Every structure is written in structure tokens, then in C-alpha cells.
Amino acid sequence: MRWTMRNLDTIAAAMATHVLLVGAALLIAVAIALPLGIAVARRPTAQRLVLGTASVLYSLPTLALFALLLPLLGLGFWPALVALVTYAVPVLLRALVAGIAGLPPAVLDAAEGMGLTPRQRLWQVELPLALPALLGGLRIAAVTLVSAATVAAYISAGGLGTLILTGLDQGHTEKILVGAGLVALLALLLDQAIGLAQRRAAA
Amino acid sequence: MEAITQGLAWLQANPGRFGETVLDHLLLSLTGLGIGIALALPLGVAVARSAWLAEIAIGGAGLLRTIPSLAVLAALLPWLGVGFTPSVVALALLAIPPVLVNTVTGLNGVDRAARDAAEGLGLTRRQQALQVELPLAAPMIFAGLRISAVQVVSAAALATFIGGGGLGDLVTQGLALLDFGRMLVGAVAIAALALLTEAGLGVLERRVAARVGA
Numbered sequence: 001m002r003w004t005m006r007n008l009d010t011i012a013a014a015m016a017t018h019v020l021l022v023g024a025a026l027l028i029a030v031a032i033a034l035p036l037g038i039a040v041a042r043r044p045t046a047q048r049l050v051l052g053t054a055s056v057l058y059s060l061p062t063l064a065l066f067a068l069l070l071p072l073l074g075l076g077f078w079p080a081l082v083a084l085v086t087y088a089v090p091v092l093l094r095a096l097v098a099g100i101a102g103l104p105p106a107v108l109d110a111a112e113g114m115g116l117t118p119r120q121r122l123w124q125v126e127l128p129l130a131l132p133a134l135l136g137g138l139r140i141a142a143v144t145l146v147s148a149a150t151v152a153a154y155i156s157a158g159g160l161g162t163l164i165l166t167g168l169d170q171g172h173t174e175k176i177l178v179g180a181g182l183v184a185l186l187a188l189l190l191d192q193a194i195g196l197a198q199r200r201a202a203a
Numbered sequence: 204m205e206a207i208t209q210g211l212a213w214l215q216a217n218p219g220r221f222g223e224t225v226l227d228h229l230l231l232s233l234t235g236l237g238i239g240i241a242l243a244l245p246l247g248v249a250v251a252r253s254a255w256l257a258e259i260a261i262g263g264a265g266l267l268r269t270i271p272s273l274a275v276l277a278a279l280l281p282w283l284g285v286g287f288t289p290s291v292v293a294l295a296l297l298a299i300p301p302v303l304v305n306t307v308t309g310l311n312g313v314d315r316a317a318r319d320a321a322e323g324l325g326l327t328r329r330q331q332a333l334q335v336e337l338p339l340a341a342p343m344i345f346a347g348l349r350i351s352a353v354q355v356v357s358a359a360a361l362a363t364f365i366g367g368g369g370l371g372d373l374v375t376q377g378l379a380l381l382d383f384g385r386m387l388v389g390a391v392a393i394a395a396l397a398l399l400t401e402a403g404l405g406v407l408e409r410r411v412a413a414r415v416g417a
Contacts, residue, residue: 056398059353059397059398059401060394060397060398061356061357061358061360061393061394061397062357062360062361063360063361063371063374063390063393064360064374064389064390064391064393064394064397065390065394067374067377067378067386067387067389067390068387068390068391068394070378070383070386071206071383071387143269146271147271147272147273147274150271150273150274151273151361154374154375154378155378161273164273164274164277164364165364167277168277168280168364168365173280173281176277176278176280176281177277177278177281179274179277180273180274180275180277180278181274181278183271183273183274184269184270184271184274184278187269187270187271188266188269188270191265191269
């Protein structure tokens with residue numbers, strides 16, 4: 001524990017970068033996925049196209065995606081952020097489209113019968129009812145991003161992965177375990193927190 | 204475009220090295236996946252019968268699934284060292300949750316009437332499981348297998364960080380030596396392998412589902 005005690009500031013900085021990477025990527029991804037998902041949710045052809053592309057992007061292994069973007073974007077925080085957004089958008093899209101498409105037709109008919117415009121129906125009926133599904137997507141996206149952001153250390157993005165990779169290079173067991181432990185803790189905490197919000201929204 | 208030319212040039216100069224890392228990658232993935240399935244499938248069958256054991260298993264699988272792959276690989280190092288063995292153990296751990304969860308939910312989703320009919324026919328517990336429940340749960344179990352396989356092929360790329368070899372070696376060496384051709388070949392091969400696994404097992408999965416449905 002001596003290394004940990006003497007390097008609390010380094011550890012805190014790595015944690016802060018990690019949280020910033022994941023948080024910023026999630027925000028940007030929601031800003032992209034929300035309008036895109038709403039636009040394609042009721043258009044079967046566009047939906048297939050968008051979800052097909054999304055599933056290919058999501059299946060790309062993290063290390064491969066970082067390496068493929070490297071010649072285009074270089075090293076550091078910003079390229080990592082782009083890669084993380086690429087991962088989060090598909091998850092959110094899938095959840096949002098499934099949430100909206102899964103609403104019972106009777107609800108939509110009722111909204112129409114009450115004289116709501118399509119815009120009102122979207123904001124007052126469809127999105128609130130799709131919220132639990134969207135939060136479910138956000139939960140998977142958050143856990144995926146904590147994991148992917150760890151590998152981002154490979155392209156010098158900083159974060160907790162840096163502790164793991166430098167620890168591995170130096171054969172420094174304590175550094176490796178602190179990095180791995182904190183990143184696992186962060187993933188578990190986010191998973192639980194968003195899971196709680198999801199259950200509240202569904203209730 | 205320049206990167207693609209460099210990649211092709213590296214491939215032309217090092218066909219043997221490329222083939223070797225592909226084989227390494229497949230060996231790592233298949234061994235890890237095989238051990239993972241061999242543990243998760245019987246465990247799933249064993250716990251599915253009891254509601255509280257099933258809940259514990261699914262909860263544990265959820266925790267394991269949440270932990271980032273690189274953390275799992277790195278955390279084993281102090282106990283197992285570096286190289287092939289710790290990498291395989293980590294990959295097996297990553298393969299367990301999807302198969303375990305889908306086996307349990309698949310078995311518990313088997314139609315009550317089918318179960319009663321099997322019992323009425325006088326089948327033993329073992330026969331019921333092997334001849335009725337497992338075949339009916341097969342599509343769900345196979346879906347878990349596909350998810351595990353894609354995850355393992357993907358995570359095997361990270362084995363390079365603990366000296367496990369595989370295609371990740373080309374990516375890390377490429378960056379270290381600023382040999383972008385080598386890096387790109389590694390990245391494209393890793394991506395292709397993951398996408399092929401997903402697509403190939405997806406086709407098989409639909410066949411399994413069609414057979415059970417018929």
C-alpha cells in the first residue's frame with residue numbers, strides 16, 4: 001500500500017480523466033442517438049439501415065477501433081472520446097428504437113384520439129413511456145464505456161487504464177491492482193446507480 | 204490511403220508472422236471459450252432447478268460481466284504471471300456469464316406443459332433434462348454462446364498486454380515501433396474475426412431456432 005499512499009494525487013487524476021472521458025462520451029452519444037433514434041423509429045427501412053450499421057460498430061473490438069482511428073485522429077484524449085462515442089451511440093439507438101417501437105398501438109391511438117399533434121405525442125407520451133428502455137441502454141453504454149476507456153490508455157488518453165498498462169510495463173503489482181480494482185468499482189457503481197434509476201422510472 | 208498501402212506492404216513482407224498470430228489468436232480464443240462453456244453449461248443446468256441458486260448465479264454473472272476485460276486480465280497477473288495461461292483463464296472467466304445466464308433463463312422458460320408431459324411419460328429427471336428441456340432451451344443457450352464467443356475473440360486482442368500473444372501483438376508492436384502497416388493489419392484482422400464470429404454464429408443460431416420451432 002506504500003505506492004498508493006504516496007501517489008494518491010496520480011490515482012485521483014487518473015480517476016478524474018476516466019470519469020470525464022466516460023461522462024463526456026455519454027452526453028455526446030445521447031445528443032446524437034436521441035434525434036436519430038426518434039427519426040428512424042417509425043421508418044422501417046431507415047431503422048434497419050441505422051441499426052445494422054450500429055450493430056457492426058458495436059461489434060468492433062475496442063483495441064481494433066482505437067488502432068483503426070489512430071492514423072486518422074492521432075493519439076490522446078480527443079481521439080479516445082471519438083472512439084467512445086462510436087461505441088455508445090449504437091447501444092443507445094438500439095434501446096431507444098426498441099422502446100418506441102415496443103409501445104402498444106392502443107396508447108398511440110389514445111394519444112391521437114385526444115387530439116395531440118405528433119410532436120406532443122412524442123414528448124408527452126412516447127418518450128416518457130420509452131424512458132425505462134432508454135435508461136437500460138444508458139446503463140449498458142456506461143458499463144461498456146468504462147471498459148473501453150480503460151483500453152484508451154493504449155492511445156495515451158489517460159485514465160485508469162494508464163495505471164494498469166504502466167504497472168504491467170514496470171512489473172508493479174500494486175499499481176496494476178489499484179488500476180484494475182478502481183475501474184471495476186467504477187463500472188459496478190455506474191451499473192447499480194443507473195439500474196436504480198431504471199427501476200424508479202419503470203415503477 | 205497511405206496507411207492501407209503500408210498495411211499491404213507489411214502483409215506481403217511478413218505472411219508467416221501474420222499466419223502465426225492469427226493461429227495464436229484462434230488458439231487463445233477457442234481454449235478460453237471451450238473452458239468457459241464447459242464450466243458455465245453444467246453449472247447453469249445444475250442451478251436452474253432452484254430459484255434461489257439461479258438468482259445467485261445470475262447475480263454473480265452480472266457482476267462478472269460488468270468488470271472491464273482489461274481489469275480481469277490484469278488482476279490475474281499477480282497470481283498467474285504473464286503469458287498464455289493467465290490469458291486463457293481470463294478469457295474463460297469472460298465467457299462464463301452469457302452462457303450461464305442464457306442457460307438458466309432458457310431452461311426456466313421451457314413450457315410447463317412440455318415438462319409435465321415428459322414427467323407423465325415416465326422419463327427420469329436426467330432424461331427430462333437431456334431429451335426435453337435442453338433441446339427446447341437450445342436457441343437461448345446458443346444465443347449466449349454467440350455473445351460469449353464474440354466477447355472472447357474481442358478480449359483476446361487484449362491478451363497482448365499480459366504477454367499472451369495473438370493479433371493484439373501486431374497492434375501494440377505497431378504502435379511501439381511506429382510501424383502503422385503492422386498495426387493496421389492487426390486491427391483489421393481483429394475486427395474481421397469478431398464480425399465473422401458474430402455473423403457466422405448468428406446464421407447457426409437462426410438454424411437452431413428454426414429446428415426447434417419446427
